[in-house]
Amino acid sequence: MKFRLCMLSVLAVLMLGASALFAQELGPGFHKIKEGIYTFAPDATTTTCSFVVTQEGVVMIDSCNSPLDSRRMAAAIKKVTDKPVVFLIDTETHSDHTANHFVFSPPATVISAEGAGAGMRKEYDPKRAETLAAKSPELREAVQGYKMIAPQIEYKDKMTINLGERTFELIYLKNVHSEADTAIWLPKERVLFAASAANVRRFINLRPSVAIPDVLASYKLMKSLNPEIVVTGHGPPTTTKVFDEYEGFYTLLLKRVGDMASQGKSLDEIKKELKMPEYADWHDQDRLGVNIDAAYKSVKK
Numbered sequence: 001m002k003f004r005l006c007m008l009s010v011l012a013v014l015m016l017g018a019s020a021l022f023a024q025e026l027g028p029g030f031h032k033i034k035e036g037i038y039t040f041a042p043d044a045t046t047t048t049c050s051f052v053v054t055q056e057g058v059v060m061i062d063s064c065n066s067p068l069d070s071r072r073m074a075a076a077i078k079k080v081t082d083k084p085v086v087f088l089i090d091t092e093t094h095s096d097h098t099a100n101h102f103v104f105s106p107p108a109t110v111i112s113a114e115g116a117g118a119g120m121r122k123e124y125d126p127k128r129a130e131t132l133a134a135k136s137p138e139l140r141e142a143v144q145g146y147k148m149i150a151p152q153i154e155y156k157d158k159m160t161i162n163l164g165e166r167t168f169e170l171i172y173l174k175n176v177h178s179e180a181d182t183a184i185w186l187p188k189e190r191v192l193f194a195a196s197a198a199n200v201r202r203f204i205n206l207r208p209s210v211a212i213p214d215v216l217a218s219y220k221l222m223k224s225l226n227p228e229i230v231v232t233g234h235g236p237p238t239t240t241k242v243f244d245e246y247e248g249f250y251t252l253l254l255k256r257v258g259d260m261a262s263q264g265k266s267l268d269e270i271k272k273e274l275k276m277p278e279y280a281d282w283h284d285q286d287r288l289g290v291n292i293d294a295a296y297k298s299v300k301k
């Protein structure tokens, strides 16, 4: 028994090593999380983009932050399969996830939750190509052909895509991050793409439309799916522990802001005094202020 266990762990290490090696070949930041499912998280905080290979073609999730990343992604897909990208699903509307649709569509059909196109048009920067091209010769090359591509399909509440042997369930998440957020659930593979309801050990830039109670409800919903692997909008692949961490963070934040507000402190005073030392090692500490704004709005309701 001991011997078998030992052999199994050796095998596990070898397999992990092999998958790391293979992902390494795709370039730094690529992870093979299951057979045919790859994520690209360039570092701890840069936008994650992913692809899933099916018998009928590739499904991409988000179009990567910089067009350079998108070109790396396109090259990685080509190394893995000669099938075309059929669908590109957005997990949110913000440009760090959506501005590089042009690299993949056409031929890909872009799919988002209802309201996504309007959100993207609001954020559209007509100088984007010019600004990026001025930064480096590589970027100038990568941004060639840039144009804004809004989603060709917007779904409401829920959508199921059956492509080849795989099923993708798109679930609209209300008020968690952008104008239109989507979680993507692969029930057979038990892989969940969780949008930016959570990231990995990072203060999230909570816009005024975000409601922390809705964010907490989204964690409950996503945990109830019982995923094995969770991929968030930013950061490397993880598990449902990420929802527990953020639940802990927001619960503590709401408690502290609530206590201070009930002592009669103003939002400005709370922002000056409140600290979250338990989370001192999270990225983007300068976003504590917008997190307090969102918490204050919730406790004052």
Ligand SMILES: [Zn+2]
Residues within 6 Å of the ligand: 092, 094, 177, 178, 196
């Ligand atoms: Zn975002």
